[in-house]
Amino acid sequence: xxTGAYTTAYAASLADPSAFWGxxxxxxxxxxxxxxxxxxxxxxxxxxxxxxxxNTCFNALDRHVAGGRADQVAMHYDSPVTGTKQSFTYAEAxxxxxxxxxxxxxxxxxxxxxxxxxxxxxxxxxxxxLACARIGAIHSVVFGGFAPAEVSARxxxxxxxxxxxxxxxxxxxxxxxxxxxxxxxxxxSEHKPDQVVVLQREQLLAPMGERDVDWxxxxxxxxxxxxxxxxxxxxxxPLYILYTSGTTGKPKGIYRDNGGHxxxxxxxxxNIYNVEPGETxxxxxxxxxxxxxxxxxxxxxxxxxxxxxxxGKPVGTPDAGAFFRILHEYDAVTMFTAxxxxxxxxxxxxxxxxxxxxxxxxxxxxxxxxxxxDPDTYHWATDRLGKPVIDNWWQTETGxxxxxxxxxxxxxxxxxxxxxxxxxxxxxxxxxSFGDQxxxxxEGAIAIKLPLPxxxxxxxxxxxxRYVSSYLSAYPGYYLTGDGGxxxxxxxxxxxxxxxxxxxxxxxxxxxxxxxAALAGHPAVAECAxxxxxxxxxxxxxxxxxxxxxxxxxxxxxxxxxxELVARVRSEVGAVASLRQVDIVAALPKTxxxxxxxxxxxxxxxxxxxxxxxxxxxxSVLERLKPILHPQP
Ligand code: COA
Ligand code: AMP
Numbered sequence: 001x002x003t004g005a006y007t008t009a010y011a012a013s014l015a016d017p018s019a020f021w022g023x024x025x026x027x028x029x030x031x032x033x034x035x036x037x038x039x040x041x042x043x044x045x046x047x048x049x050x051x052x053x054x055n056t057c058f059n060a061l062d063r064h065v066a067g068g069r070a071d072q073v074a075m076h077y078d079s080p081v082t083g084t085k086q087s088f089t090y091a092e093a094x095x096x097x098x099x100x101x102x103x104x105x106x107x108x109x110x111x112x113x114x115x116x117x118x119x120x121x122x123x124x125x126x127x128x129x130l131a132c133a134r135i136g137a138i139h140s141v142v143f144g145g146f147a148p149a150e151v152s153a154r155x156x157x158x159x160x161x162x163x164x165x166x167x168x169x170x171x172x173x174x175x176x177x178x179x180x181x182x183x184x185x186x187x188x189s190e191h192k193p194d195q196v197v198v199l200q201r202e203q204l205l206a207p208m209g210e211r212d213v214d215w216x217x218x219x220x221x222x223x224x225x226x227x228x229x230x231x232x233x234x235x236x237x238p239l240y241i242l243y244t245s246g247t248t249g250k251p252k253g254i255y256r257d258n259g260g261h262x263x264x265x266x267x268x269x270x271n272i273y274n275v276e277p278g279e280t281x282x283x284x285x286x287x288x289x290x291x292x293x294x295x296x297x298x299x300x301x302x303x304x305x306x307x308x309x310x311x312g313k314p315v316g317t318p319d320a321g322a323f324f325r326i327l328h329e330y331d332a333v334t335m336f337t338a339x340x341x342x343x344x345x346x347x348x349x350x351x352x353x354x355x356x357x358x359x360x361x362x363x364x365x366x367x368x369x370x371x372x373x374d375p376d377t378y379h380w381a382t383d384r385l386g387k388p389v390i391d392n393w394w395q396t397e398t399g400x401x402x403x404x405x406x407x408x409x410x411x412x413x414x415x416x417x418x419x420x421x422x423x424x425x426x427x428x429x430x431x432x433s434f435g436d437q438x439x440x441x442x443e444g445a446i447a448i449k450l451p452l453p454x455x456x457x458x459x460x461x462x463x464x465x466r467y468v469s470s471y472l473s474a475y476p477g478y479y480l481t482g483d484g485g486x487x488x489x490x491x492x493x494x495x496x497x498x499x500x501x502x503x504x505x506x507x508x509x510x511x512x513x514x515x516x517a518a519l520a521g522h523p524a525v526a527e528c529a530x531x532x533x534x535x536x537x538x539x540x541x542x543x544x545x546x547x548x549x550x551x552x553x554x555x556x557x558x559x560x561x562x563x564e565l566v567a568r569v570r571s572e573v574g575a576v577a578s579l580r581q582v583d584i585v586a587a588l589p590k591t592x593x594x595x596x597x598x599x600x601x602x603x604x605x606x607x608x609x610x611x612x613x614x615x616x617x618x619x620s621v622l623e624r625l626k627p628i629l630h631p632q633p
Contacts, residue, residue, distance in 0.1 A: 004410045005409045005410040006406055006409045006410040006412060006421070006424075009406075009409055009424045010421070010422065010423075010424045012424070013424035013425045013453070014424075014425075014427055017037070017038055017425070017451070017453070018036075018037035018038050019037075020425070021037050021038070021263060021453065021454050022034075022037040024263050024264075024266070024267040025049060025052070025259075025263045027263070027266045027267070028054060028059055028262045028263055028266060028302075029059055029063050030052050030053065030054045031053045031054055031232045032051070032052055032053040032054075033052060034049035034050070034051055034052030034235060034259070035051055036050055036051055037049060038451065040451060043450065043451075043477075044450055044468060044472045044476075044477075045458065045459065045464070046450065046451035046452070046458065047236050047257075047458060048235065048236075048257070048259060048260035048263070048454040048458075049236070049259040049260060049263070049454070050234075050236055051235075052234070052235040052259050053232050053233065053234055053235065054232075054233065054259060055133070055134065055136075055230035055231060055232060055233060055258075056133040056233075056239055056261070056298070056302075057097060057101075057130045057131070057133040057134035057230055058134075058230040059302050060130060060297075060298060060301035060302050061074070061090060061093055061094040061097060061130065061301065062094060062230065064090045064277075064301075064304045065091050065094050067304070069090045069277070069278075069304050070090055070091040071090075071091065072089060072090055072278065072304075072306065073087045073088065073089055073306045074088055074089060074090040074092075074093040074301060074306060074307070075087070075093060075123060075126060075301075075306070075307050075308070075309055076088075076280075076306065076307075076308045076309070076330050077122070077123045077308075077309045077311070078308060078309070078310050078311070078312070078326060078329075078330075079121070079122075079170075079310075079311035079312065080311070080312040080317040080318060080322065081170040081171075081172065081311055081312050081317055082170060082201075082203065082311065084311075086123065088123065093127070093130075096123070096127045097127050097130045097131050097134060098134070098227035098228060099219050099225075099227055100128060100131035100219055100224070101132075101134040101135050101227065102221075102223050102225070102226050102227040102228040103218045103219050103221055103223055103224035104131055104132070104135055104137065104162065104228070105135055106221055106222070106223020106224065107194070107195055107218075107223070108161070108194070109135065109137050109162055110135065110136070111135065111136030111137065111233065111237075112136065112137070112138065112238075113137045113138070113160075113161040113162075114137070114138045114139075114140055114158045114159060114160040114161060114241070115128070115132050115137050115139050115140070115161065115162050115163070115164060116139075116140050116141075116142060116154065116155060116158060116162075116163045116164070116193070117129065117132075117139055117140065117141040117142070117163075117164045117165075117287075118141075118144065118151065118164070118166075118178060118181075118182055119141075119144065119164065119165055119166045119178075119199070119287070120144050120166055120168070120169030120170065120176075120178070120311065121169075121286060121287065121309055121310065121311040122166065122199065122201075122309075122311065123309060124164075124166070124199050124215065125141070125166075125287045125309075126287060126296070126297050126309060128164045129141065129240070129287070129293075129297055130297070130301075132240075133239055133240075134228055134229075134230050134231065135228050135231050136231040136232075136233045136237065138158075138238045138239065138240060138241060139241075140154060140158045140160065140240060140241040140242065140243065140253075141240070141242065141287055141288050141293065142154050142243070142288060143286060143288025143289060143508075143574075143576070144169045144178060144286070144288060145286075145288070145508075145574045145575055145576030146181075146288075146573070146574040147181050147185075147570070147571055147572055147573055147574040147575075148181050148184035148185040148188060148571075148572065149185075149188070149514065149517070149518060149572040149573055150185075150251070150514065150573055150574060151181060151182060151184075151185030151186075152184075152185040152186075152189045153243075153249070153250060153251055153514075154243050154251060155185060155186060155189040155191055155193070156190055156191050157243070157250075157251070157253055157461065158243075158253065158461065159191045160191075160193050161193060161194055162193050162195045162197065163186075163193045163195070163196045163197070164197050164199075164215075165178055165179065165182050165196060165197065165198050165199070166178055166199040166200075166201055166215075167179055167198055167199065167200050167203075167204050167205055167206035168201050168203055168204040168206070170203060170311070171575075172313055172316045172317060175203050175204045176575075177204055177206070178206070179198065179206035179207070182196065183209070192211075193211070194211070195211055195212075195213055196209075196211055196212045196213070197212075197213045197214075197215050198213070198215060199215040200214060200215065233258050234258070234259075235257060235258055235260065236258075236259065236458070237257065237258055238255050238256065238257060238258075238461070239256050239257060239261055240256050240293065241253045241254065241255055241256075241461045242254045242256065242290055242293060244290070244395075244396035244397070244509055245502055245503070245509045245510050245511035245513075245514065246470065246502065246511060246513070247500050247501045247502060247511060247512055248511065248513040249511060249513035249514045249516070249517040251511070251514075252460055252466070252470070253460050253461030253462070253463065254290075254396050254397055254399075254457045254460065254461075255457055255458060255459055256293075256399055256455075256457060257458055259454070260453075260454030260455045260456070260458075261298070261399065261455045262298075262302055263454050263455065264399070264400050264425075264453060264455025264456075265294055265298050265302055265399075265400060265455060266299070266302045266303060268299060268400045268401065268423075268455075269299050269300070269302070269303040269408075270303075270408050271406050271409045271424070272400075272401055272404050272406045272407070272408055272423065273295075273299075273334055273336070273365075273367060273407075273408060274333075274364065274365060274408035275300070275303060275333060275334050275408075276303070276305070277304035277305060278304065278305065278306075279305050279306070279333045280305065280306040280307075280308065280330050280331055280332040280333060280334075281295065281299075281300045281305055281306070281307055281308070281332060281333070281334045281335075282307075282308040282310070282323070282326055282327060282332040282334070282335045282336070283295040283296045283300075283307070283336040283337070284310055284314065284323060284326075284335070284336070284337040284341060285336070285337065285338070285370075285507075287309075289370075289396075289507075289508070290394075290395075290396040290399060291338075291369065291370060293399075294400055295336050296308075296309060299400075306330070308326060308330055308332065310326060314337070314341040314342070314344045314345050315344045315345060315347075315348045316348075319348070319349075319354055320344075320345045320348040320349035320354045320355075321349075321354030321355060321357055321358065323335065323337070323341070323345070323355075324354065324355040324357070324358040324360060325358055327358065327360055327363045328358035328359050328360060328363075331362050332362075332363060333362060333364045333365075334363075334365050334366075334367065335365075335366050336366075336367040336368075336369070337366075337367075337368060338368065338369065338370035338371060338506070338507030339368045339370070339372070339377045339507070339539070340370075340371065340506045340507050340537065340538055340539055341507075342368065342377050342380070342381050343377055343536070343537055344537070346377065346380050346381075347537065352380075352384035352385075355384060355385070360385070360387075363385075363387060364387060365388050365389075365390055366381060366385060366387060366388070366389045366390065367390045367391075367392055367404075368381075368389065368390070368391055368392070369391070369392045369393065369394060369419075370504075370507030370508075371506075371507045371539045371540075372417075372495060372496070372539070373389075373391040373417070374417075375416040375417050378391065378416045378417070379416060388405075388407065388411065388414065389414070390404060390405050390407060390414070390420075391404075391405075391418065391419040391420065392404035392405075392419050392420075393419035393483075393493065393495050395481065395482075397456065397457050397471070397479075398426075398452065398455070398457070399455045399456055399457070400423075400455050400456075401419075401423050402422065402423060402426045402428060402448065402481070403419040403420060403421060403422055403423060403428065403493045403495070404419060404420055404421075404423050405419075405420035405421070406421075406423060406424070409424075415488075415490075415492050417494060418488070418492040418493060419493060419495060420492055420493070421490075421492060421493065422491070422493065425452075425453025425454070426448050426452070427448060428446060428447075428448055428487070428493060429446075429447055429448070429449060429478070429487075430442065430443070430444040430445065430446055430447075430486055430487050431445050431475055431478070432444050432445075433445075435474075435475040435476075435478070438486070440486070440487055440488055440489045441486055441487075441488055441489070442486055443484060443486045443496065444484065444485075444486070445474070445475075445480060445481075445483075445484055445499055446481045446483045446485050446493070446495065447474075447475050447478040447479060447480050447481060448478060448479045448481065449477060449478055449479075450472075450477055450479060452479055482498055482499060482500050482502060483495050483496075483497065483498055483499065484497060484498070484499040485497075501530075501531070501532075501598050501599070503515075503530075503532035503540055503542055504532065504539055504540050505532070505538050505539065505540050505541060505542065505576070505577070505578050506537075506538040506539065506576075506578070507539070508576055510542070510573075510576070510577055512529075512530040512531070512532070512542075512598065514573050514577075515530045515542060515544070515569055515573055515577055515579060516528050516529065516530050517572075518568050518569045518573050519544055519546060519565055519568065519582075521568065521572070522561070522564060522565055522568055523549075524548045524549055524552055524557070524561045525546055525547075525548060525549070525565070526547045526548060526550075527546070527547040527588055528544060528545065528546045528547065528588075529544070529545050529588050529596045529598055529601070530542050530543070530544050530545075530579075530598075531543055531545070531598050531601050531602040531605060532602060533602060533605040533606055534605075534606045538578065541578060541580070541581070542577060542579045542581075543579075543581045543582075543605065544565065544569075544579060544581070544583070545582075545583050545585050545588060545601070545625070545628075546561075546562075546565065546582055546583070546584050546585065547584070547586070547588060548561065548584055558584050561584065562582040562583075562584065565579075566579055566580060566582060583628050585625060585628060586621075586624065587618075587621045588621070589601065589616060589617075589618070589621045589622040590616075590617050590621075591613060591616060591617060592616075592617045594617075597613060597616065597622070600612065600613065600622065601622075601625065601629055604622075604625070604626055604629045604630050605629040605630055606630075607630055
């Protein structure tokens with residue numbers, strides 16, 4: 001166990017959080033430097049840097065241009081699916097963002113207004129986020145793989161003044177039309193945006209309606225020509241809302257502030273990811289997920305590093321060497337992606353021959369997060385790359401790692417299956433159902449003692465009550481992560497999976513509730529349940545169990561109904577839900593109070609033998625389901 005820089009930093013961060021984060025805050029340019037670091041006067045609500053003011057876009061772009069990095073590349077755009085490569089220096093990125101920010105201001109968007117961004121992985125998506133930050137507007141990026149029901153839920157909660165979108169995204173083998181999903185999402189929403197700005201991509205032009213404006217026209221206006229200067233915002237003002245999945249169909253609006261976010265992300269680049277100004281980081285994710293927000297857009301730019309926006313897949317665009325070509329071509333020192341991407345590469349190229357074609361001498365570290373890093377994938381990646389592979393555990397809620405091997409501070413020994421130790425700022429504990437701390441090695445609920453460090457969510461958008469009831473009420477004084485696991489004698493954390501019904505499919509977090517709502521909308525469905533079962537490639541896959549209405553002839557119509565249900569989830573929730581397997585069953589197992597026993601079904605499907613809850617209403621229902629959930633060979 002460490003006795004060095006990590007241990008010192010960790011102890012300091014918990015002993016005196018104000019001193020620790022006050023020091024880190026010096027790496028950010030403030031308009032009014034904060035005189036107070038932590039406002040802990042109204043627990044369980046905490047605010048970091050309460051009297052500081054700044055602008056996040058200024059810190060991400062302007063200060064680097066002024067500070068000598070104008071000609072350094074801020075962002076490489078590499079899109080094998082369109083055959084495009086483009087690099088933007090900091091000066092060029094700033095010019096694009098100033099212009100777009102000017103156009104947004106000209107359209108009446110002001111500080112505190114929400115702007116929804118529904119875009120593929122194109123440079124304009126990153127510019128859009130930064131342009132909002134520049135004028136103090138709050139962006140809410142919706143992942144392009146989501147369909148109308150998810151888009152609509154986000155529109156009605158965020159109530160955006162304006163939406164920035166594109167005509168299409170490009171998935172291997174098909175062009176995905178974004179505009180029909182967006183139009184349908186708006187049609188279903190109570191709230192309507194004033195304008196929808198559409199980036200027309202040559203692969204598919206979108207038909208334009210009355211409220212739609214062509215992106216090219218939008219940024220050719222006089223307001224765009226005038227550009228926009230940075231607007232001063234409070235450190236505690238929201239920078240963005242990013243919706244994430246809970247167990248219900250209503251997504252949670254994770255609210256991120258400006259000050260704590262900038263401080264924490266800048267700190268994480270040096271101390272966790274070991275990336276310095278001028279170096280290049282390649283994060284293969286999507287701007288629609290938190291990993292994309294933090295480590296494609298904000299953290300590298302807040303650092304004065306170079307980021308890479310990659311529109312492609314780990315395999316098939318064109319082959320399993322794609323990531324390594326990028327590392328080589330742009331001299332990236334660090335890569336960050338999800339384990340499932342490496343499982344995809346391993347499946348396609350088990351010997352790792354394609355990576356051998358590239359010079360990776362400048363590449364230092366691979367970081368993996370988003371789902372559990374299984375030891376097989378860890379060993380395969382380590383052996384093939386010959387570089388450290390660092391698992392890190394975090395959530396949309398925290399915005400940056402809770403547990404990691406902080407290689408920038410001190411590289412600790414790696415233990416396969418563990419994302420290593422708690423990151424400075426996070427007092428991670430494993431609790432039993434009474435809220436008592438469990439001894440080392442004993443599995444329980446992973447919780448974090450309040451206050452959470454800067455950069456984590458201070459609350460949910462417009463919903464303090466749900467913030468408290470979802471996260472803080474189980475164990476007063478603690479944030480409930482929703483993950484279960486244990487901590488070993490050396491302080492290494494083992495994250496074994498969600499204790500709730502949240503799904504994690506290919507590193508994508510999805511809600512059982514959303515998929516169930518789509519299924520329940522089918523006229524034949526009386527009742528349904530969705531569970532996430534283990535999958536060697538995607539980590540988990542959803543399975544649906546459906547009870548059909550009385551009078552339906554399952555023998556005659558069952559197969560058709562199942563196909564319609566699969567199609568329905570795809571068109572309502574999105575292709576990313578990856579639902580393939582639907583089983584029609586006679587009944588669902590429930591407790592006497594009517595709660596469906598999803599966890600018990602999930603464990604049976606994964607081949608375990610869980611204890612049957614004493615509160616089960618009718619144990620024979622579960623018995624009859626066993627061969628369906630886990631067929632014996
Ligand atoms: N827009 C529209 N559709 C999308 C999409 C987007 N942005 N992203 C994914 N989809 C579609 C896919 O095309 C696929 O459709 P299909 O059913 O017609 O094949 C479906 O959603 C499922 O996507 P995905 O789960 O990504 O599976 P995949 O087989 O296409 O790719 C991986 C699997 C592992 C290659 C891919 O998930 C990946 O690279 N993941 C790791 C990186 C990552 O993004 N992690 C997120 C958090 S760090
Ligand atoms: P998201 O909010 O989409 O980032 O998903 C967060 C969830 O993904 C966590 O609550 C975990 O269940 C899972 N997760 C993320 N990273 C890891 C990791 N390194 N190890 C295990 N689980 C992880």
